[in-house]
Amino acid sequence: MSQELSKRSELQIKELKPFLNKWVERVEQPEYIDDDPVLFMHAFQNKEDQLLAGFFAATMAWGRRDVVIRKVRDFLNRMGNQPTEFIANFTDRDAQHFEGFKHRTFKPVDMEWLVKILQSILLDYNSFEDFWSFCYKRASKNERPLMSVFHEQFFRQRPEAPQRTRKHVSSADKKSACKRLYLFLRWAVRNKSCVDLGIMDFMPPSELYIPLDVHVARQARALGLLTRTYNDWWAVEELTEALQLLDPQDPAKYDYALFGLGVDEDGLPEEFVLNPEVLN
Template identity: 80%
Template sequence: MPPELQKRSPDEIKKLKPFLDAWVEKIERTEYIDDDPILFMHAFNQKEDQLLAGFFAATMAWGRRDIVIRKVRDFLNRMDNRPTDFIVNFSDRDAERFEGFKHRTFKPIDMKWLVKILQTILSQYGSFEDFWASCHKNASENERPLMSVFHEQFFAQHPEAPQRTRKHVSNADKKSSCKRLYLFLRWALRNNSPVDLGLMNFMPQSELMIPLDVHVARQARALGLLSRTYNDWWAVQELTEALRLLDPQDPAKYDYALFGLGINQDEIPEKFIKNPIVLD
């Protein structure tokens, strides 16, 4: 990555709006669902099942999408494809269902503790959305990043959960980009979308941050939307602030545009390239 990257001025960023809006329209279509882990939210009819399946799908969204889909399907099959019932009625002996499961650094012990924590959340708060709402209220009142509070409160349900499992849920206090948590919130909060479901409304979609992965960051730097060279929490803030200039009510929709450009790397017209595209 170049040591210094050029950043567009606010007026220059606004000139990208027609180009990026066209890419959002091109990518954000129902056909997108079948090849993306969000398909597991669409596979269920009950809101709680959709949210819980989506949370696992987003939490495991690490690596190639086809592999992620295969691993999430395997995990949900082990829950009899009834995530809410399985989690609510979970006992330690049910952890045998997870034996042999592996995805990246996820192991059976991690899946056991994630399920146990979600079980306590559903028992204490009544629903997953009510837990998110409590975290959002806490974060707002204390002027803290939502994902710092979410991580803290999530593991406060079971402080004995192993350290290795904690690493699978991002924490903005650790300067993580929190990509997978904001991916889940994009799926669950954005409304009037042919892809995202708009199931929760505990906060406005204007507060969503961009789910920053390496492909989105690469295109954002090429376009001059992002000057920070590390994909961390500060980069998320910088890029989201730039995208809010294009649509202050729905900045996260541009995740589709940057994703689309990422899989069509020769599609950025030369006039829009601010920095060379550097492949990792």
């Protein structure tokens, strides 16, 4: 995209609300769950299992959803489908369960270290939510992005974790969009949803940022909600700020609308397209 993209005014953004709300209602349905990695949170009854399974599902949400689902199912099977118990009792001998596992750039060594770090978190904070709450309060106090503090504190648990594993958990300090971390928080924090579980309340849904992937970004640029051409942290901030105009209490719900528009066979209706070159 060589030319500058057009941006909707605040009034023009608000005029999109009925259209985008319709798409949220259309996509955010119970049947969405079966074809999305969020299904692994719904597969468990215990809250800690839900959070840990969801964290791995979101962390591995890279590529086609059907492939991600297959790989996450494989990984959870290797944990006996008891993530909390497996992680809490993990020893070096249990690393053999991950032999042969691969997904994108994830290798057995990465899964082993993620489990070790989560084990340390459970020991030190009693629950995964309590760890998130600690990071949230620390970020607020120091006026830093939550995902910068989360990354920092996550690997502070086990400083000896290899550099390659650190790349699988994003940090806003590195200007990453932190898509997978905010996808997890959408699942775990948004309430009053038939898809997102709303089982953590350490932060309000109003403070969630959009999980920015390439498809969501493409639709947002076409609509004139996003003008930044890189899918980085600044783009996340710009798009979330625009979506807050539509619903300041729940901006992340529009992830459903932008996702749905991206996969719809008919595409984005022409009357709503502000930057048609994005779709070419």
